[in-house]
Amino acid sequence: MAKKVGNWTYQLDTEINIVSSATVSGPKEKKGPYGQYFDITYSEMTCGEKSFEKAEKKLMTEAVEKALKNNKLKTDDVDIFLAGDLLNQIITSSFTASDLSIPFLGLYGACSTFVEGLIVGSTLLEAGCGKRVVTATSSHYAAAERQFRFPTEYGGKPPGYSQHTVTGAGSTVLEANKSGPKITHFTVGKVLDKGIKDPYDMGSAMAPAAADTLKNILDDTQKSPEDFDLILTGDLGQVGGKILKDLLNEAGYFLGTNYVDCGVEIYGEDPSVNAGGSGCACSALMTLGYYLKQKQYKKIIVVATGALLSPTTFQQGEAVPSTAHGVIIENKEES
Amino acid sequence: MAKKVGNWTYQLDTEINIVSSATVSGPKEKKGPYGQYFDITYSEMTCGEKSFEKAEKKLMTEAVEKALKNNKLKTDDVDIFLAGDLLNQIITSSFTASDLSIPFLGLYGACSTFVEGLIVGSTLLEAGCGKRVVTATSSHYAAAERQFRFPTEYGGKPPGYSQHTVTGAGSTVLEANKSGPKITHFTVGKVLDKGIKDPYDMGSAMAPAAADTLKNILDDTQKSPEDFDLILTGDLGQVGGKILKDLLNEAGYFLGTNYVDCGVEIYGEDPSVNAGGSGCACSALMTLGYYLKQKQYKKIIVVATGALLSPTTFQQGEAVPSTAHGVIIENKEES
Numbered sequence: 001m002a003k004k005v006g007n008w009t010y011q012l013d014t015e016i017n018i019v020s021s022a023t024v025s026g027p028k029e030k031k032g033p034y035g036q037y038f039d040i041t042y043s044e045m046t047c048g049e050k051s052f053e054k055a056e057k058k059l060m061t062e063a064v065e066k067a068l069k070n071n072k073l074k075t076d077d078v079d080i081f082l083a084g085d086l087l088n089q090i091i092t093s094s095f096t097a098s099d100l101s102i103p104f105l106g107l108y109g110a111c112s113t114f115v116e117g118l119i120v121g122s123t124l125l126e127a128g129c130g131k132r133v134v135t136a137t138s139s140h141y142a143a144a145e146r147q148f149r150f151p152t153e154y155g156g157k158p159p160g161y162s163q164h165t166v167t168g169a170g171s172t173v174l175e176a177n178k179s180g181p182k183i184t185h186f187t188v189g190k191v192l193d194k195g196i197k198d199p200y201d202m203g204s205a206m207a208p209a210a211a212d213t214l215k216n217i218l219d220d221t222q223k224s225p226e227d228f229d230l231i232l233t234g235d236l237g238q239v240g241g242k243i244l245k246d247l248l249n250e251a252g253y254f255l256g257t258n259y260v261d262c263g264v265e266i267y268g269e270d271p272s273v274n275a276g277g278s279g280c281a282c283s284a285l286m287t288l289g290y291y292l293k294q295k296q297y298k299k300i301i302v303v304a305t306g307a308l309l310s311p312t313t314f315q316q317g318e319a320v321p322s323t324a325h326g327v328i329i330e331n332k333e334e335s
Numbered sequence: 336m337a338k339k340v341g342n343w344t345y346q347l348d349t350e351i352n353i354v355s356s357a358t359v360s361g362p363k364e365k366k367g368p369y370g371q372y373f374d375i376t377y378s379e380m381t382c383g384e385k386s387f388e389k390a391e392k393k394l395m396t397e398a399v400e401k402a403l404k405n406n407k408l409k410t411d412d413v414d415i416f417l418a419g420d421l422l423n424q425i426i427t428s429s430f431t432a433s434d435l436s437i438p439f440l441g442l443y444g445a446c447s448t449f450v451e452g453l454i455v456g457s458t459l460l461e462a463g464c465g466k467r468v469v470t471a472t473s474s475h476y477a478a479a480e481r482q483f484r485f486p487t488e489y490g491g492k493p494p495g496y497s498q499h500t501v502t503g504a505g506s507t508v509l510e511a512n513k514s515g516p517k518i519t520h521f522t523v524g525k526v527l528d529k530g531i532k533d534p535y536d537m538g539s540a541m542a543p544a545a546a547d548t549l550k551n552i553l554d555d556t557q558k559s560p561e562d563f564d565l566i567l568t569g570d571l572g573q574v575g576g577k578i579l580k581d582l583l584n585e586a587g588y589f590l591g592t593n594y595v596d597c598g599v600e601i602y603g604e605d606p607s608v609n610a611g612g613s614g615c616a617c618s619a620l621m622t623l624g625y626y627l628k629q630k631q632y633k634k635i636i637v638v639a640t641g642a643l644l645s646p647t648t649f650q651q652g653e654a655v656p657s658t659a660h661g662v663i664i665e666n667k668e669e670s
Contacts (some may be wrong), residue, residue: 001463004414010464053648079339080523088423090443091645094526098656103343103523105451105660106443106643108425116440120455126462128336129345135405147647188415188438191429246553310426312482313388321433325440 002126006220007212009187016122017180018172018329020073022066023282023289024059026064026141026167033268037289038168039066045142045167053087056140056169059281060085060096061170064136071173078102078173079130082120084113085138085280086165088147092138102134111206111235112189112306113137114170114284115325119186121174122327131175138169139279148311149199162200163237163263164273170284181292181331185221189213189323191308197319199309203240203263206305209324210236211247213303217326218253225255230297234283234304234324237276260262262286292331300329337461341555342476343548344522350435351457352515353507353664355408357401358624359394360616361476361502368603372624374401380477380502389423391475391504393500394616394669395431398504399471406508413437413508414465417455419448420473420615421500426474426665437469446541446570447524447641448472449505449619450660454521456509457662466510473504474614483646484534497535498572498598498613516666518555524548524658526643532654534644537613538575538598540655541640545571546582548638548659556663557615560590565632569618569639569659570598572611597621627666635664 023038030041042048047055055253060083068074081100082091084107097104109116109117115136124133144165149158174183185206189209210233218224225231236244241261248255262283263276284305291297303326314320339602340346354492358373365376369640375397377383384391395418416426416435419442434440444451452470459468479500484493508517524544531540545568553559560566571579576596583590598611618639638661649655 003463004465013463051651053651079354084441084443087645088647089445089643089645091643091648092641094645094656094658095528095648096654097526097658101525104526104658105455105523106419108419108441109445110424120440123459123462123464126464127458128348128461129339129458188440189430190436191439192434193430194377224511275638308424308426308429310424310429312423313426313430316386316388321429323429323432323439 004094008216009185009220011185012126014123014126016125016183017175017178018313019066019175019178020071020177020287021172022063022070023285024063024169025285029166029168029266033267034266034290038285052140052143056092056138056143057095059169060092060136060138061099063171066099067171067173075100075102078132078134080124080133082107082133083136084108090288094143097235108156109323110290110306110308111278111280112278112304112323112325115302115304115327118183118327119325125174125176133174134171136169136171137280137284139165139281141165141167148309156237158274158275159200160332161239162274163202163276163278165279166277166285168265168281168285170281170288181329183327184330185328187213187217189325191321193263193319193321193325195319199314202242202307203237203275203321206322207236207243207247209305209322210244210305213324213326215251215253217301225253228258228299228301230291230300231259232287232291232302233261235278236261236305237263239275256275300331302327302329344520344555347461348456349461349511351460351518352513354510354513354515355402355406356507357398357405357624358505358620359398359503360620364501364503364601364620367601369601369625373620376378387475387478391427391473391478392430394504395427395471395473396434398506399469402506402508410435410437411668413467413469414444415459415468416441417452417468418471419443421479444658445515445641445643446613446615447639447658447660448615450637450639450662453518453662454660457518460509460511467510470504471504471506472615474500474616476500476502479614483644492509493609494535495609495632497609498537498575498611499608500614500615501601501612501620501622503616505616505623516664518662519665521661522552522661524550524660526656526658528654528656534649538572538610539578539641540642542571542575542578542582543655544657544659545579545638545640550586550588550659552636552661560588562592563634563636565626565635566594567622567626567637568596570613571596571640572598572608633666635666637662637664
């Protein structure tokens with residue numbers, strides 16, 4: 001049985017391992033500094049499909065298939081599939097689940113979905129519900145932009161604090177008591193609404209949620225930031241990352257050089273992405289594609305941030321509620 | 336630890352109880368034959384709010400608050416909140432979670448979300464993650480219609496096989512080893528896509544998924560339909576309900592008078608709803624508001640059906656993938 005530690009964090013009892021994973025990316029991510037680390041990359045936004053939506057489905061389906069193949073598994077070997085994405089009705093995930101024919105639970109946490117999947121997957125295995133759970137998440141720049149903001153063909157120039165939705169997908173295979181990175185703790189985020197009404201300013205909207213979840217993890221486990229080799233946030237970008245540090249400083253927590261935001265990293269110094277990358281795939285590509293493969297990071301916090309932006313309610317004058325889910329991952333050398 | 340029985344079903348080990356619940360409905364549901372059984376009912380679609388979206392948030396928030404109050408609980412007594420709804424980015428659930436300030440995991444299963452919440456909630460408690468989980472789901476006719484089909488002001492007449500989205504919300508409080516209806520088994524649905532491309536024909540799209548999940552529950556638990564006092568489906572309506580029976584008959588399973596579809600029941604003989612009710616709130620209102628209060632139904636299967644319809648991909652010529660999640664609930668007299 002898992003147990004609650006402190007007020008908000010759960011410590012898993014069973015050893016839950018990420019036994020394999022895979023990442024698939026679009027062209028901009030391929031050209032970026034981490035492109036070489038992704039399992040499959042595409043040079044064009046349509047990935048050979050007829051629409052951006054079909055392209056996104058291809059990204060997610062291939063991520064799952066590759067994650068299974070990396071561990072010599074077939075879809076029949078999987079008990080439950082957990083997935084979510086940014087498109088309305090998480091249709092990428094539903095179509096992928098239809099193709100895979102694995103029992104499916106749909107999740108929605110916007111860009112926090114990557115960690116939401118790890119949390120729900122870990123608890124299913126801790127509860128004894130199945131031997132093997134697969135998680136996946138995806139996002140696609142062009143499919144997301146035309147749904148959330150404006151069709152890119154309008155040519156509107158986004159402000160400097162905006163972020164660029166990552167085109168890609170990541171998938172994990174979770175099993176109990178095997179080898180591979182081990183999920184030891186998780187913290188479910190609250191939804192915070194700090195009144196940010198600019199749909200381009202995701203970093204400012206999400207930073208308070210990230211600060212809340214990160215503080216909760218540290219307090220509940222009685223650790224300091226320096227007790228971890230790496231503290232990752234999902235997609236706060238340059239703007240949100242700075243706000244997170246300021247908020248934590250004010251509360252007496254100091255993030256050092258072990259703090260990295262996946263959104264700041266994924267495109268390197270590319271000025272076209274403004275404040276950095278965002279989207280469900282951002283934290284998935286960077287965590288699974290790069291950071292978990294770097295064995296110097298033995299104890300990692302991953303806090304995936306999500307701006308729960310609805311174009312309908314935003315047009316009705318409502319703010320953007322945000323959340324952040326966290327996990328602690330131990331990535332020791334295999335014995 | 337839970338265990339898998341048969342190929343698709345999980346039997347919970349811990350006794351997971353629905354320790355309290357609440358239902359809130361709109362005007363059409365209030366006027367229907369079951370209106371008297373809902374905890375709170377509204378006589379107008381806006382529920383005193385300025386938009387249908389705000390009205391839906393009020394329905395869900397009040398359902399949760401009433402469910403807590405029914406068991407003398409406060410929001411601080413809840414460890415995790417699980418919710419989902421039909422609006423894009425499940426914004427009703429996110430805003431409700433923001434108001435409640437309970438750690439929140441967002442779910443999406445369209446109209447199957449009611450049972451998805453019970454499944455994820457049961458497994459969290461089985462895993463030892465928290466003492467108390469609250470689930471909620473909602474739908475609102477006017478908010479859903481303008482998002483999924485056409486604004487109702489256009490005055491288009493829906494076809495006779497269409498269904499009417501239920502305006503309402505339902506919430507449950509789940510705890511381990513208490514009293515109240517007991518969730519004993521669950522079956523996670525696969526996503527089936529049988530090529531139905533008419534966004535009004537939800538019943539036909541969902542019936543194969545309902546048949547698959549119901550067959551799996553019966554086979555895995557080695558039971559027949561007559562072993563249950565009640566077999567509920569969520570919102571197949573007149574059309575989908577008939578297809579379900581036909582599909583099961585062909586496979587050698589015969590549903591008798593113990594089979595009821597919540598969508599067929601909720602509005603009684605009202606011809607304005609065509610084939611019946613639908614929406615996330617349909618199965619929640621009928622199961623929580625009425626059937627679990629009827630003590631003659633001691634052993635119940637609830638299969639909540641979901642049409643994972645995306646207006647974007649439907650306009651791109653794709654079909655409507657569908658799913659159905661099932662739970663077995665034992666509702667014995669309190670000892």
